[in-house]
Amino acid sequence: MRSKKEKLADRKRKRKYKWIDGIVVLIFILLAGIIIWLGTNGWSMSKAINSLQNGQEPLVEFQEIESASERGREDEVDDPEGVSEEGEKPEEIPLRKIEDAPIIEKSQEKAEEAAPEKPSSAIDYIKGQQLPKEPKYVDGVLLANKQYPLPRDYAPGESEEAREAYNEMEAAAVTSGINLHAFSTYRSYEYQVTLYNRYVERDGQEAADRYSARPGYSEHQTGLAFDIGEVNHERHWASNSFGDTEAAKWLAANAHKYGFILRYPEGKEEVTGYMHESWHYRYVGKKRAAQIFKHNITLEEYLGVQ
Known part of the structure; x- marks a missing residue:
């Protein structure tokens, strides 16, 4: 024992x-x-660490990179609940609600270097204008700019029609070796308040108004605006440098085939009211996009409201 x-x-x-x-x-x-x-966090150690440092959820989809410096202006996009190509507002369809994306600020120094002087005749806000009760449609197209704001309670979410078109475009880009990513689409009125105020505090209202929309005037509130970048090239997201990438060149040449237009072209600030944004695309439907692309004009010029 x-x-x-x-x-x-x-x-x-x-x-x-x-x-x-x-x-x-x-x-x-x-x-x-x-x-x-x-x-x-997309198998990215830098993103994972950044999400912990900022106390935010992992930035997977619809991540927003906002910077007055490298980008020119915070892309805002109009998005009606869905625009038909025939020029009539279609029946309402269920729209996905997209969470407002967190913001990663970039350095501000390059903004002043890259930003051209503001045209003296540039479209501007109407002093004392109140937000409307109904959104503005012109020939069946939802319009949101410095002259035509949206109702405060207008909250359609991301357009399903626009998302389907974007997904088709993203798949087509892959065949050319380009992996697109829509890092910012729908934004609520409340989110725009926080975003715009942050830019005004940082850069002053006059500078902020050139690249960021005031609450109620943002195209992103419509759900039809898509800020687009390339996967694994986050340093170019919402930056002037994106325009020199192969992804930006592919978009500029092909986006209209899927119903998207470059919303803020270079040299058109006097018409759109905002600085050039090579990453900001707006869904208008294939027929309209083809016409706008063919004539190299802005949405305002196409609708005759410039």
């Missing part, structure tokens, strides 16, 4: 092994958590 000392030693060994087993299980749980954490 075993002595008491042997039995005591045996119990100690068992307790030791249980402790070791517990450590192994804990390590396994931690490793699994790290893998899941990286996965939700």
Whole structure:
């Protein structure tokens, strides 16, 4: 028979092994958590660390990079609940609500270098104008700019029609070796309040008005505006540098085939009211987009409201 000392030693060994087993299980749980954490951040360690530092959810889809500096202006896009190509407002369809995306600020120094002087005749806000009760449609197209604001409670969410068209375009771009990503689409009125005020505080109202829409005047509130970048090239998102990338060149040449137009072309600030944004696209339907692209004009010029 075993002595008491042997039995005591045996119990100690068992307790030791249980402790070791517990450590192994804990390590396994931690490793699994790290893998899941990286996965939700697109397997990017920098994104994962950034999400912890900012106390935000992982930036997966609809991430927004806003900067007055490198980008020119915060892209705003009009998005009616869906625009038919025949020029009539279609029946309302269920629209997905997209969470307002967090913002990653970029350095501001390059903004002044890249930004041209504001044209003296540029379209501007109407002093004392109140937000309307109904959105403005021109020939069946929802319009949102510095002259035609949206109702405060206008909240259609992201247009399903526009999303389907974008998905088709994104798939087509892959065949050319380009992986597009719509990092910002629908934005609520309330979110625009926070966004615009942040830019005014940072750059002053006059500068902010050239690249960011005031609450109620943003195209993004319509759900038809898509800020587009390229996967794994986040440094160019919402930046003037995006215009020099192959992805931007592909979009400029092909977006109209899927119903999208470059909303704020270069050299058209006096018409649109905003600086050039190579990443900001607006869905208008294939027929209209083809005409706007063919004549190299803006949405305002196409609708005759400039």
